[in-house]
Amino acid sequence: MAKKVKEAEAPKPVFKNEEADLAVEKRLIALYRLQQIDSEIDKIRIIRGELPLEVQDLEDETEGLKTRIGKFKDEIGFCEDAIEEKKQKIKESDALIAKYSDQQNNVRNNREYESLAKEIEFQELEKQLCDKKIREFKASIENHKSEIEKYTLIYEDKMKDLEIKKSELDEIIKETEEKERVLVAKAEENEKLIEERYLTAFKRIRSNARNGLAVVTVDRDACGGCFNKIPHQRQMDIRMHKKIIVCEYCGRILVDQSIAAEVEDELSL
Numbered sequence: 001m002a003k004k005v006k007e008a009e010a011p012k013p014v015f016k017n018e019e020a021d022l023a024v025e026k027r028l029i030a031l032y033r034l035q036q037i038d039s040e041i042d043k044i045r046i047i048r049g050e051l052p053l054e055v056q057d058l059e060d061e062t063e064g065l066k067t068r069i070g071k072f073k074d075e076i077g078f079c080e081d082a083i084e085e086k087k088q089k090i091k092e093s094d095a096l097i098a099k100y101s102d103q104q105n106n107v108r109n110n111r112e113y114e115s116l117a118k119e120i121e122f123q124e125l126e127k128q129l130c131d132k133k134i135r136e137f138k139a140s141i142e143n144h145k146s147e148i149e150k151y152t153l154i155y156e157d158k159m160k161d162l163e164i165k166k167s168e169l170d171e172i173i174k175e176t177e178e179k180e181r182v183l184v185a186k187a188e189e190n191e192k193l194i195e196e197r198y199l200t201a202f203k204r205i206r207s208n209a210r211n212g213l214a215v216v217t218v219d220r221d222a223c224g225g226c227f228n229k230i231p232h233q234r235q236m237d238i239r240m241h242k243k244i245i246v247c248e249y250c251g252r253i254l255v256d257q258s259i260a261a262e263v264e265d266e267l268s269l
Contacts, residue, residue: 025241025259030193031202032255033263035215037187042212044176044183051169058162065155072144072151079137079144086130086137093123093130198244205251215253217260226250 100116100123107113191199206214209225216224218235228249230238238245239256246253 024243027194027198028241028244028253028255028259029263030190031198031244031253032215032259033266034187034190034194034202035206035213036263036267037183037190038206039212041180041183041187044180048169048172048176051165051172055162055165055169058158058165062155062158062162065151065158069148069151069155072148076141076144076148079141083134083137086134090127090130093127097123202253205253209250209252213252215255216247217255217257219257223247223250223252223254225252230254 097120100120104113104116107116194202202214206212211225213225218224218230218238221232221235222229226247226249228247230247234245235256237243238254239258241256241259244253
């Protein structure tokens with residue numbers, strides 16, 4: 001009887017190795033799940049990230065065209081003012097020519113007459129120079145008008161493109177804002193399931209990876225991140241889920257297809 005009681009009170013054996021293996025497997029699943037969620041967030045931000053840049057480029061371009069058109073208009077204004085100034089100068093020269101011509105009728109000697117003749121000649125040359133400048137300014141005005149017409153057409157086309165891009169951006173923001181918010185919440189919840197040191201390592205690897213992949217699957221005997229071959233024995237260790245194994249070439253965390261399938265089924269629900 002005493003023997004039976006002793007047997008009944010004997011503690012059940014604890015399989016620590018099995019518990020440890022299960023903990024590693026759960027950790028790998030949590031890390032791969034976090035990777036998948038973060039990759040989805042990356043996709044949303046990449047799509048949205050390109051459009052604002054395109055919109056910004058178009059805004060800068062249209063603003064540049066607007067400034068250029070404004071400068072041509074300022075040049076036209078300057079030329080028009082210069083033309084009026086030259087016309088006024090011609091009127092002044094005409095008045096001086098008339099004045100000097102009248103004075104020639106009352107001169108007392110040839111010296112005074114020749115002096116007035118030179119003044120008249122000088123004013124005639126001034127008129128010719130003013131006429132030449134007026135023609136040049138008018139030609140400049142026509143050139144500037146032609147440039148304004150050309151750049152106005154380009155500006156209008158760019159403004160149409162800008163409106164389309166802005167509309168696309170607004171639509172994408174509306175479509176992705178809620179999805180991104182849900183994914184960020186999921187990522188934050190999933191991070192709570194991962195120990196701090198593993199989460200820190202995950203973020204460090206992810207920040208250093210060009211494509212943001214910190215956890216990848218072994219596909220066709222190769223690392224899914226850098227595509228280098230994984231030795232057969234190492235692949236067996238990865239499938240055992242007994243420890244976290246990283247690629248010896250790129251440092252990414254490696255998981256097998258069974259973990260990937262489990263997470264993908266879970267996320268697709």
